[in-house]
Amino acid sequence: MVKANPYARSAAKSSGIHWRRLVLWVVGLSIVAFAATVWVFREPIAGYGSVASAYSARVGCSCRFVAGRSLQDCTKDKLAGMEAVTLVEDIETKSVTARFPLVAEATATYREGYGCVLETWEG
Known part of the structure; x- marks a missing residue:
C-alpha cells in the first residue's frame, strides 16, 4: 500500500x-x-471638462430653445470626443445644463433678444 x-x-x-x-x-x-x-493629468482633464461642458450647454440650449428641436436630437450636435458630457434641460427656466462627470458643469439659459447665454463660470 x-x-x-x-x-x-x-x-x-x-x-x-x-x-x-x-x-x-x-x-x-x-x-x-x-x-x-x-x-x-488632472489640470488638462479639468480644463477639457469645463470647456466641453460650457460648449455643450451653449450648443444644446441653442438647439433646444432657438431651433426648437428635442434635447435628444440636440445630442447629435456634440463634437466627437464629447460622449461623456450629458445634457439636462429645464423647460421652466429655458436652460440646458451640461455635465462632465465628476469634473465640471455648465448651464446656458435662453434670454429673449440675446439667445442662449452661459451662466458665469470659472474656466
Missing part, C-alpha cells in the same frame, strides 16, 4: 496562496498607476 504524502497537499495549498497574493499585488499596482495618471 502506498502512503499519501502529507506535504503534497500543503504545497498545492501554498501555490494557491501565492497566486492570490500575486493577483492582489497586480490589482493594487494597477489602482496606484491609475491614480498617479489621473493626478498627473
